[in-house]
Amino acid sequence: MARKISMKQAINEALDLEMRRDPAVIVMGEDIVGGAGSPGEEDAWGGVLGVTKGLHAKYPGRLLDTPLSESAYIGAAIGAAACGMRPVAELMFLDFMGVCFDQILNQAAKFKYMFGGKAKTPVVIRAMVGAGFRAAAQHSQMLTPVFTHVPGLKVVCPSNAYDAKGLLIQAIRDDDPVIFCEHKNLYGHEADVPEEAYAIPFGEAAVVREGKDVTIVSYGLTVHRALEAAERLAKERIEAEVIDLRTLSPIDWDTVLESVETTGRLVVVDEANPRCSIATDVAAHVVQEAFGALKAAPQMVTAPHTPVPFSPVLEDLYIPTADAITAAVSKIAPRAMAA
Amino acid sequence: MSTNPFPLDKADLMKAYRTMRTIREFEERLHVEFAKGDIPGFVHLYAGEEACATGIMMHLTDVDRIASTHRGHGHCIAKGVDVHEMMAEIYGKATGACRGKGGSMHIADLAKGMMGANGILGAGAPLVCGAGLAAKFRGDGGVGITFIGDGASNQGMVLESMNLAAVWNLPVIFVVENNGYAESTSVDYATAVDSYVDRASGFGLPGVTVDGTDFFAVYEAAGEMIRRAREGGGPALLECKMVRFFGHFEGDAQTYKAKGENDYNREHRDCLKIFAARVRETGVVTAEEFAAVDQEVGALIEDAVASAKAAPLPSARDLTSDVYVAY
Numbered sequence: 165m166a167r168k169i170s171m172k173q174a175i176n177e178a179l180d181l182e183m184r185r186d187p188a189v190i191v192m193g194e195d196i197v198g199g200a201g202s203p204g205e206e207d208a209w210g211g212v213l214g215v216t217k218g219l220h221a222k223y224p225g226r227l228l229d230t231p232l233s234e235s236a237y238i239g240a241a242i243g244a245a246a247c248g249m250r251p252v253a254e255l256m257f258l259d260f261m262g263v264c265f266d267q268i269l270n271q272a273a274k275f276k277y278m279f280g281g282k283a284k285t286p287v288v289i290r291a292m293v294g295a296g297f298r299a300a301a302q303h304s305q306m307l308t309p310v311f312t313h314v315p316g317l318k319v320v321c322p323s324n325a326y327d328a329k330g331l332l333i334q335a336i337r338d339d340d341p342v343i344f345c346e347h348k349n350l351y352g353h354e355a356d357v358p359e360e361a362y363a364i365p366f367g368e369a370a371v372v373r374e375g376k377d378v379t380i381v382s383y384g385l386t387v388h389r390a391l392e393a394a395e396r397l398a399k400e401r402i403e404a405e406v407i408d409l410r411t412l413s414p415i416d417w418d419t420v421l422e423s424v425e426t427t428g429r430l431v432v433v434d435e436a437n438p439r440c441s442i443a444t445d446v447a448a449h450v451v452q453e454a455f456g457a458l459k460a461a462p463q464m465v466t467a468p469h470t471p472v473p474f475s476p477v478l479e480d481l482y483i484p485t486a487d488a489i490t491a492a493v494s495k496i497a498p499r500a501m502a503a
Numbered sequence: 504m505s506t507n508p509f510p511l512d513k514a515d516l517m518k519a520y521r522t523m524r525t526i527r528e529f530e531e532r533l534h535v536e537f538a539k540g541d542i543p544g545f546v547h548l549y550a551g552e553e554a555c556a557t558g559i560m561m562h563l564t565d566v567d568r569i570a571s572t573h574r575g576h577g578h579c580i581a582k583g584v585d586v587h588e589m590m591a592e593i594y595g596k597a598t599g600a601c602r603g604k605g606g607s608m609h610i611a612d613l614a615k616g617m618m619g620a621n622g623i624l625g626a627g628a629p630l631v632c633g634a635g636l637a638a639k640f641r642g643d644g645g646v647g648i649t650f651i652g653d654g655a656s657n658q659g660m661v662l663e664s665m666n667l668a669a670v671w672n673l674p675v676i677f678v679v680e681n682n683g684y685a686e687s688t689s690v691d692y693a694t695a696v697d698s699y700v701d702r703a704s705g706f707g708l709p710g711v712t713v714d715g716t717d718f719f720a721v722y723e724a725a726g727e728m729i730r731r732a733r734e735g736g737g738p739a740l741l742e743c744k745m746v747r748f749f750g751h752f753e754g755d756a757q758t759y760k761a762k763g764e765n766d767y768n769r770e771h772r773d774c775l776k777i778f779a780a781r782v783r784e785t786g787v788v789t790a791e792e793f794a795a796v797d798q799e800v801g802a803l804i805e806d807a808v809a810s811a812k813a814a815p816l817p818s819a820r821d822l823t824s825d826v827y828v829a830y
């Protein structure tokens with residue numbers, strides 16, 4: 165039975181179902197239970213934004229609050245994964261990767277290959293990404309391209325509650341290390357989500373809107389901006405197809421290429437900074453593989469090459485807007501189509 | 504004339520009081536303004552902890568550098584950052600200390616030796632090793648001081664920095680602000696040793712634990728460490744045990760605290776009250792003189808809020824400026 169729940173609840177539910185199914189699943193992070201050793205209530209926070217709330221009561225001993233030591237506990241999660249557990253470690257904000265990156269980059273990502281295929285590291289690192297929270301430069305980055313660049317890591321970034329649940333379940337069952345990116349401004353976003361467990365396979369993009377004139381590719385929060393732009397474009401008789409990548413590594417090239425073969429036009433929308441981004445990656449791949457189908461140069465709509473500003477007026481300019489996406493489409497849409 | 508039993512003359516006692524009162528007023532006012540919904544983002548208040556920043560900063564000048572934390576307003580004020588610029592920054596205005604680009608968590612004023620509030624816990628520790636190193640090369644007797652929460656003290660980079668500071672004999676002080684909590688997690692849960700001083704000794708650093716609600720205890724312990732560091736005696740650690748009056752951030756329901764904990768702390772562990780009572784008792788400063796400071800500070804903060812609200816917003820141009828010196 166499906167009912168409307170938020171992305172936050174969907175993530176909580178995925179953890180709940182997988183912890184119930186598999187005793188090897190443990191969860192760790194700062195304040196994920198909350199109130200450890202404190203004189204007040206237990207399960208006081210359930211994570212800084214309450215995503216893991218209530219799980220401690222159901223699975224006592226399997227949610228571990230950690231000291232403020234990312235290098236140690238992210239590394240411990242990776243080590244435990246290499247020793248038969250299925251840890252889900254919460255790195256509160258993905259920006260904190262700087263503190264623990266060696267364990268991810270040089271350890272988790274490389275065990276399988278470096279050890280001649282003999283190791284597996286089924287760890288999930290959940291973290292908040294994205295701007296729009298007025299959280300400034302060190303708590304707002306979309307660092308997805310950094311992880312996508314690294315062979316051995318899988319990178320997921322859902323745009324809605326339904327996908328979040330299915331992708332997190334897949335991430336936990338997956339035998340490779342997964343960086344699971346949760347856009348903090350989507351936590352409250354609601355969708356129809358089945359109560360039971362289901363896994364969404366990695367490397368399968370979703371066509372969230374069909375259209376024949378232009379392909380807009382995105383992931384995470386900006387999928388919604390792309391849909392908004394598509395609605396506006398429809399009024400100008402431009403039908404945009406919107407593709408939600410859902411996973412960035414692996415990435416579903418087939419769906420993207422098939423769409424561009426039909427539309428001949430590509431706009432990639434990425435909340436990450438523009439250089440060496442998901443946007444450049446997708447644009448480059450399409451140019452190489454579907455050059456003949458392209459009727460115009462692919463366009464990229466991204467954050468600027470700056471850190472994330474604090475002031476709301478600046479931050480609102482930072483995140484790609486529906487206006488910017490519409491403008492990018494208009495630039496390459498055939499004149500006959502424009503109103 | 505009453506005799507002054509304190510290690511500070513009357514002018515400095517007044518200065519210390521004014522600083523602590525300014526921090527308190529700033530934070531209490533932010534608490535109110537935040538609740539109105541006018542202030543964006545995360546705000547972590549320093550109320551209750553004023554004696555620590557003030558007792559240390561009374562020994563410093565602009566050649567001395569500090570690296571702060573996410574809970575940085577008190578460090579900024581005590582280090583001399585302009586209160587109007589701070590308030591404007593917190594409101595995200597173009598006139599802010601960082602032109603609205605940093606916000607509460609990143610207020611900085613390099614000219615004042617304030618190397619920034621920091622959203623990455625523990626990150627200030629390596630930075631002040633650099634500040635200490637630079638001071639050594641400059642030969643100006645400057646020191647570097649980093650503030651580290653009880654939680655942040657468990658970061659690897661903090662421990663590495665203690666070793667580095669010891670190995671290079673840097674003029675660096677590690678100040679552990681132990682307010683008992685890291686977000687909702689108790690220090691008793693997250694830190695295995697009873698005292699951060701034990702950690703310091705493990706790295707070959709002298710350390711002292713003081714009651715951080717006692718301005719004079721902080722002032723004296725810090726004074727000794729700073730003097731020693733300036734003279735080439737090397738790094739040290741100062742642990743201040745203190746209390747935070749508000750939640751971890753504004754909006755925190757504080758369910759992890761004991762019932763009545765905040766009331767108890769405000770009644771019995773208020774560093775500002777304790778300071779004022781002790782000084783008044785001796786007659787060195789009168790109640791009227793303190794009240795006059797209260798009034799001035801009240802007006803200052805009132806004006807800071809009013810002008811922050813009225814200040815212009817950054818313009819679109821500001822989005823892409825300041826990324827590099829030259830590009």
Ligand SMILES: Cc1ncc(C[n+]2csc(CCOP(=O)(O)OP(=O)(O)O)c2C)c(N)n1
Pocket residue numbers: 194232234256260263572573574622623624625651652653654655656680682684685686751
């Ligand atoms: C590297 C890093 N990890 C985690 C956080 C999230 N965080 C912000 S404040 C905080 C607790 C800080 O506790 P403490 O160091 O004791 O300082 P206090 O807030 O008590 O002043 C945490 C976990 C962060 N900002 N940076």
Ligand SMILES: [Mg+2]
Pocket residue numbers: 652653654680681682683684685686
């Ligand atoms: Mg603390």
